[in-house]
Amino acid sequence: MKLRCRQFEFTFPRPALVMGIVNVTPDSFYDGGRFLDTRAAVAHALALVEQGAEIIDVGGESTRPGAVPVAESEELLRVLPVIEQLVGQIKAPISIDTVKPGVARAALAAGASIVNDVGAGREDDTMSRLVAEARAGYVCMHAQGTPQTMQVNPSYTDVVREVGDFFSARLRRLNDCGVSREQIILDPGFGFGKTAEHNLQLLGAARSFSRFERPLLVGVSRKSFIGSLLGAEPADRLPGALACACVAVEAGVQLVRAHDVAETVQALRMTEAILAKRST
Helix, strand or coil, rough: EEEEEEEEEEECCCEEEEEEECCCCCCCCCCCCCCCCHHHHHHHHHHHHHCCCEEEEECCCCCCCCCCCCHHHHHHHHHHHHHHHCCCCCCCCCEECCCCHHHHHHHHHHHHCCCEECCCCCCHHHHHHHHHHHHCEEEECCCCCCCCCCCCCCCCHHHHHHHHHHHHHHHHHHCCCCCHHHHHECCCCCCCCCHHHHHHHHHHHHHHHHCCCCCCEECCCCCCCHHHHHCCCCHCCHHHHHHHHHHHHCCCEEEEEEEEEHHHHHHHHHHHHHHHHCCC
16 A cells, blocks of 8 residues: 655555644644744754654644634744745655645645645535645545534444545545545544544544555544543643554554654554564
8 A cells, every 4th residue: 555645655564654743823732832933843843853753744723622713824824934944854744734725735835745634625626636736645534513613512323434434435536536545544533523432432443444445544642532531631641642542553553643753653663563473
């Protein structure tokens, strides 16, 4: 299985990729405001690469529950200087975390190679056609509702089946828009319109999504469902996040999005070393 993101290519199976988070925002749930300054964001991204991040995900609009939307012009002011500086300093692909085609277009022009779209192009095909034209990688994430509404009584008859049905439909639509399967990463959208129970069911059933033969991304880093289950504040959720990441990799997940890159890389490499012995 291959993943192609413009000039970058990954072939699986291989050690799980860690996507390092760089939030250029004042209001993200864990690190909001810490990297709003361009220099701070660039320095943080460089540190994450040193720690083992193989993809850097840059975002200028928080998608935490209840987050206030940001104007496109403001989002561009936040992310473009960071991407422009990073392109000349790192060899890892840069992902732009946005739902706005205008921001994605500008970020790709600046040197980004992946679009991480929590909206999954549900409104129209603009983002999909842009990704096809740029031959960029594309993270297609499931969500129920918007950041403003997604945690207001999320409901499913069968969350695993419904997320799988969503992936099937989106893969067909992306193909219709000219996006190659080798460009696509699937993300179940942990915490995006899901209760703690829904998140646990999805994590427990992660292996079932291997039928799509596309890399699977999990983003569980310090999320609220860990806090609701364990009574932990964001600053104290790293052990829970690492447990989720290790279980995901055991289930065959190929990418893990994380704030804490060094700790995540170490936990995943240890998990993979154990699993390698199990199979011999």
